[in-house]
Amino acid sequence: MARLVLVILGKQGAGKGTQCARLSARYAIPHVSTGDILRGAVKAGTALGREVAAVLAAGELVSDELVNRLVEERLGRPDAAPGVLLDGYPRTTGQAAALDEILGEAGVSLCVDLEVPVELAVVRLSSRRVCVECGTIYRESDPEAVSGTCSKCGGDVVRRVDDEPEAITARLSAYERDTAPLLDFYRSRGLLVGVDGTREADEVSAAIEQIVAARGLA
Ligand code: AMP
Numbered sequence: 713m714a715r716l717v718l719v720i721l722g723k724q725g726a727g728k729g730t731q732c733a734r735l736s737a738r739y740a741i742p743h744v745s746t747g748d749i750l751r752g753a754v755k756a757g758t759a760l761g762r763e764v765a766a767v768l769a770a771g772e773l774v775s776d777e778l779v780n781r782l783v784e785e786r787l788g789r790p791d792a793a794p795g796v797l798l799d800g801y802p803r804t805t806g807q808a809a810a811l812d813e814i815l816g817e818a819g820v821s822l823c824v825d826l827e828v829p830v831e832l833a834v835v836r837l838s839s840r841r842v843c844v845e846c847g848t849i850y851r852e853s854d855p856e857a858v859s860g861t862c863s864k865c866g867g868d869v870v871r872r873v874d875d876e877p878e879a880i881t882a883r884l885s886a887y888e889r890d891t892a893p894l895l896d897f898y899r900s901r902g903l904l905v906g907v908d909g910t911r912e913a914d915e916v917s918a919a920i921e922q923i924v925a926a927r928g929l930a
Pocket of ligand 1: 775
């Protein structure tokens with residue numbers, strides 16, 4: 713079977729992280745989130761983290777060159793050989809072109825666009841809480857969010873800095889501006905499929921798995 717490279721697109725709050733976690737388990741391929749990598753670097757206080765901290769806090773995009781380098785390094789690791797789920801990357805057509813170069817001839821297998829209206833994205837982002845250690849996502853009303861302790865690893869459960877209301881607005885505008893052209897990029901290559909992301913997580917994963925199977929990708 714060829715390498716399974718799934719690009720998961722959708723505005724913040726569309727459910728990319730949730731779906732990638734499920735599909736990663738389903739296909740035994742790593743979930744690579746550039747946002748998680750960058751946030752991890754900020755938290756660890758590495759040189760990279762210090763370079764990007766202000767950009768992340770403002771909800772702006774870091775440079776194509778920087779994320780392209782990060783992704784190239786990540787895709788070169790052995791666990792990414794059978795395939796990968798890309799979440800939050802590519803974000804611009806420049807990054808999409810760089811990804812094609814990184815992948816070589818086989819390229820991207822499929823691009824899934826998780827479709828949700830802006831209003832739902834804002835509601836989901838405002839109520840999202842995340843474990844700083846293992847990245848598990850909770851809702852504001854979940855016991856883990858109320859107690860502030862992750863039931864999986866005991867880590868702190870917090871609201872992401874970029875899920876504060878002002879940052880949410882900035883990120884959604886940046887998404888429209890920078891990422892919408894990606895839909896055209898993948899549509900024109902016959903690789904784009906739209907999936908209704910307003911449904912329950914189970915139904916959304918089932919829909920994606922059906923498409924992957926129908927295309928003979930896994
Ligand atoms: P995310 O978790 O995907 O929403 O990403 C959080 C933040 O990380 C974004 O608001 C950007 O500042 C940065 N970031 C993540 N992925 C990219 C990317 N592909 N290109 C540029 N900036 C990114």
